[in-house]
Amino acid sequence: xxxxxxxxxxxxxxxxxxxxxxxxxxxxxxxxxxxxxxxxxxxxxxxxxxxxxxxxxxxxxxxxxxxxxxxxxxxxxxxxxxxxxxxxxxxxxxxxxxxxxxxxxxxxxxxxxxxxxxxxxxxxxxxxxxxxxxxxxxxxxxxxxxxxxxxxxxxxxxxxxxxxxxxxxxxxxxxxxxxxxxxxxxxxxxxxxxxxxxxxxxxxxxxxxxxxxxxxxxxxxxxxxxxxxxxxxxxxxxxxxxxxxxxxxxxxxxxxxxxxxxxxxxxxxxxxxxxxxxxxxxxxxxxxxxxxxxxxxxxxxxxxxxxxxxxxxxxxxxxxxxxxxxx
Amino acid sequence: xxxxxxxxxxxxxxxxxxxxxxxxxxxxxxxxxxxxxxxxxxxxxxxxxxxxxxxxxxxxxxxxxxxxxxxxxxxxxxxxxxxxxxxxxxxxxxxxxxxxxxxxxxxxxxxxxxxxxxxxxxxxxxxxxxxxxxxxxxxxxxxxxxxxxxxxxxxxxxxxxxxxxxxxxxxxxxxxxxxxxxxxxxxxxxxxxxxxxxxxxxxxxxxxxxxxxxxxxxxxxxxxxxxxxxxxxxxxxxxxxxxxxxxxxxxxxxxxxxxxxxxxxxxxxxxxxxxxxxxxxxxxxxxxxxxxxxxxxxxxxxxxxxxxxxxxxxxxxxxxxxxxxxxxxxxxxxxxxxxxxxxxxxxxxxxxxxxxxxxxxxxxxxxxxxxxxxx
Numbered sequence: 001x002x003x004x005x006x007x008x009x010x011x012x013x014x015x016x017x018x019x020x021x022x023x024x025x026x027x028x029x030x031x032x033x034x035x036x037x038x039x040x041x042x043x044x045x046x047x048x049x050x051x052x053x054x055x056x057x058x059x060x061x062x063x064x065x066x067x068x069x070x071x072x073x074x075x076x077x078x079x080x081x082x083x084x085x086x087x088x089x090x091x092x093x094x095x096x097x098x099x100x101x102x103x104x105x106x107x108x109x110x111x112x113x114x115x116x117x118x119x120x121x122x123x124x125x126x127x128x129x130x131x132x133x134x135x136x137x138x139x140x141x142x143x144x145x146x147x148x149x150x151x152x153x154x155x156x157x158x159x160x161x162x163x164x165x166x167x168x169x170x171x172x173x174x175x176x177x178x179x180x181x182x183x184x185x186x187x188x189x190x191x192x193x194x195x196x197x198x199x200x201x202x203x204x205x206x207x208x209x210x211x212x213x214x215x216x217x218x219x220x221x222x223x224x225x226x227x228x229x230x231x232x233x234x235x236x237x238x239x240x241x242x243x244x245x246x247x248x249x250x251x252x253x254x255x256x257x258x259x260x261x262x263x264x265x266x267x268x269x270x271x272x273x274x275x276x277x278x279x280x281x282x283x284x285x286x287x288x289x290x291x292x293x294x295x296x297x298x299x300x301x302x303x304x305x306x307x308x309x310x311x312x313x314x315x316x317x318x319x320x321x322x323x324x325x326x327x
Numbered sequence: 328x329x330x331x332x333x334x335x336x337x338x339x340x341x342x343x344x345x346x347x348x349x350x351x352x353x354x355x356x357x358x359x360x361x362x363x364x365x366x367x368x369x370x371x372x373x374x375x376x377x378x379x380x381x382x383x384x385x386x387x388x389x390x391x392x393x394x395x396x397x398x399x400x401x402x403x404x405x406x407x408x409x410x411x412x413x414x415x416x417x418x419x420x421x422x423x424x425x426x427x428x429x430x431x432x433x434x435x436x437x438x439x440x441x442x443x444x445x446x447x448x449x450x451x452x453x454x455x456x457x458x459x460x461x462x463x464x465x466x467x468x469x470x471x472x473x474x475x476x477x478x479x480x481x482x483x484x485x486x487x488x489x490x491x492x493x494x495x496x497x498x499x500x501x502x503x504x505x506x507x508x509x510x511x512x513x514x515x516x517x518x519x520x521x522x523x524x525x526x527x528x529x530x531x532x533x534x535x536x537x538x539x540x541x542x543x544x545x546x547x548x549x550x551x552x553x554x555x556x557x558x559x560x561x562x563x564x565x566x567x568x569x570x571x572x573x574x575x576x577x578x579x580x581x582x583x584x585x586x587x588x589x590x591x592x593x594x595x596x597x598x599x600x601x602x603x604x605x606x607x608x609x610x611x612x613x614x615x616x617x618x619x620x621x622x623x624x625x626x627x628x629x630x631x632x633x634x635x636x637x638x639x640x641x642x643x644x645x646x647x648x649x650x651x652x653x654x655x656x657x658x659x660x661x662x663x664x665x666x667x668x669x670x671x672x673x674x675x676x677x678x679x680x681x682x683x684x685x686x687x688x689x690x691x692x693x694x695x696x697x698x699x700x701x702x
Contacts, residue, residue, distance in 0.1 A: 023504075025504070051504070054535075056531070057530065057531070057534065059527045059530065059531060061493060061523060061524050061527050062493045062496075062524070062527030062528050062530065062531045063493075063527075063531065064493070065490075065491075065492070065493020065494045065496070065497060065524065065527075065528065066493055066494075066496050066497035066500055066528075066531060067497060068493075068494050068497055069434075069482070069493065069494035069495060069496060069497020069498040069499070069500065069501065069511075070497040070498070070500045070501040070504070071497070072482055072494065072497070072498060072501075073432065073482075073497070073498045073500075073501030073502065073505075074501055074505060075500075075501045075504060075505075077497075092487060092490050092524070093490070093493060093494075096487050096490055097485075097490065097491070097494055101482075101483065101494075102687055102688070102689075102690075103468055103687050103688050104465055104468055104469040104473040104475070104483065104484070105465055105468075105469065105473070105475035105477075105483065105687075106463070106464070106465040106466030106467070106468050106469065106475065106687055107466065107686060107687030108465075108475050108476070108477040109475065109477060109482070110690050112690075141688050141696075142688055142689070144689075164690075164691075165690035165691070166689045166690050166691060194695070241694060241695050276697075
């Protein structure tokens with residue numbers, strides 16, 4: 001194992017895949033000469049040259065669509081959004097073209113493309129720069145959505161995403177890019193799309209969290225541990241397709257579930273997981289499923305307000321105690 | 328008759344902004360000329376006699392196919408939206424004959440039956456798609472607006488106005504990246520040119536020098552909105568100068584002029600020089616099947632029909648004694664038969680089986696669709 005930053009793990013995944021397959025190219029704003037807005041693609045222009053590491057104008061609709069066309073015509077593009085907040089000016093490309101062209105062509109064409117970049121809240125950036133996009137994109141058949149929480153998963157899953165023949169949205173996080181973690185040094189390390197990770201085993205309550213929320217789930221489990229309870233922590237890793245089987249098996253064991261999801265609450269990933277659990281394991285539930293999400297408002301700027309807006313381990317801890325009937 | 332209806336309007340304004348190495352990179356000169364039958368010689372355009380008859384046959388096929396489709400729509404055999412191309416056949420035919428079909432790529436908007444047939448897709452697969460049958464060119468999943476053919480390299484058929492234009496430059500990008508010599512013809516209508524997606528794609532294509540021809544098929548109306556009510560600059564080809572690429576104008580009611588213009592612009596694309604070609608044409612039918620057409624007068628429509636591209640080609644063929652009336656009648660009969668057979672084919676084709684709803688969403692074969700599993 002090697003200790004890498006999240007950004008380095010993503011870079012390694014791209015570099016290894018681009019070494020392996022010449023049809024892969026990286027395109028986005030500031031990915032080449034600037035070395036990446038968040039230094040994810042640092043050094044890649046030098047390594048691969050301007051044919052394969054390509055700066056774009058600020059023109060998301062244009063270059064997202066370009067990537068889709070290139071994928072239709074035999075290439076495997078990696079399109080970087082500086083953040084997924086900016087993907088909204090390209091949303092027609094993602095929703096109507098990436099997700100649907102294969103279907104409407106009766107399966108004649110495939111679109112092996114990865115859209116990647118940071119997603120979700122990243123501090124005092126106010127409302128437009130703090131959107132969690134996963135529930136918006138995960139609602140669309142034709143897309144796959146991945147949201148890893150650590151460098152090892154990021155590397156293994158990104159390599160798989162690049163090799164996947166379907167369009168994948170790979171959601172990272174500005175605030176996680178500097179996070180260090182052990183990454184497998186196994187040659188050609190890949191992880192399967194659609195498999196959750198049981199990060200910690202336990203029987204008291206199932207706590208689910210993806211991306212940054214995973215770390216809140218872990219902190220919540222630590223708080224419970226101090227009180228003598230072993231929570232099971234699950235990181236779904238892939239949002240679509242969701243590994244509901246792993247979640248349901250866990251809930252059947254713990255009979256309780258709390259979901260942490262930093263999206264806005266309405267029609268969020270937590271809503272979907274809750275529905276699927278009650279559909280599959282209603283008789284196993286000893287308490288209603290609770291969720292801790294961002295507030296049902298746009299993200300504010302003021303320090304105290306954004307802190308209040310975001311889900312916290314303290315709130316998740318209270319929710320766990322509630323479903324365990326401790327309070 | 329071609330000789331009576333032809334007109335020549337010529338405006339020339341040249342702005343050269345290139346270096347010695349790249350003269351005429353930026354061309355804003357254009358020529359709007361409509362060949363008069365006594366003034367055009369197809370051999371100068373390197374068109375063979377046989378090819379002209381094929382072009383005539385294909386234009387007839389496009390027209391008769393759609394007339395029959397409209398009838399089938401009335402009989403409720405075809406549903407959804409049906410946008411007819413009737414009147415614009417010279418554009419698709421000129422384009423397809425200038426292309427290396429099967430190697431070059433084409434992407435277009437929702438008025439896509441004409442180009443599909445011009446590229447050589449069969450009447451059977453096209454009619455079956457309109458009927459929503461499994462033998463349709465998109466297996467009954469696309470319908471009228473979404474014809475696709477991997478074989479002919481038709482990348483759709485797209486229903487969101489302007490949304491496919493960035494995809495078109497991506498197809499061109501891949502041709503250049505793979506160095507396979509292919510180009511992409513990216514068609515869209517006069518309505519789409521006001522979408523941001525066109526402007527982003529035009530800028531990117533010129534910036535990256537992509538082998539693409541942007542073809543704005545100006546049929547005068549975006550649904551019911553005339554060009555002058557939608558575009559501040561009604562000479563749509565002039566948008567090219569904002570993106571440092573050549574722009575030009577062709578007569579979309581004249582298959583010779585279309586062929587000439589497409590040949591020139593495809594040649595530019597082969598040198599990685601993108602360009603914008605405006606083709607002025609006219610659709611005889613409504614925007615779709617439910618269009619009362621209150622935005623234009625009957626007189627305007629009749630006047631335009633006098634300039635019909637098929638009649639003009641027919642006049643040329645007879646004028647030059649390349650064929651006889653009898654031979655053309657035989658072609659017409661043959662086309663009629665082909666279209667009737669396609670209706671029969673579509674009728675007899677099966678509806679897609681229900682389980683096929685889960686096919687073609689993902690390449691992954693074991694994708695776990697919600698609600699699919701019975702347990």
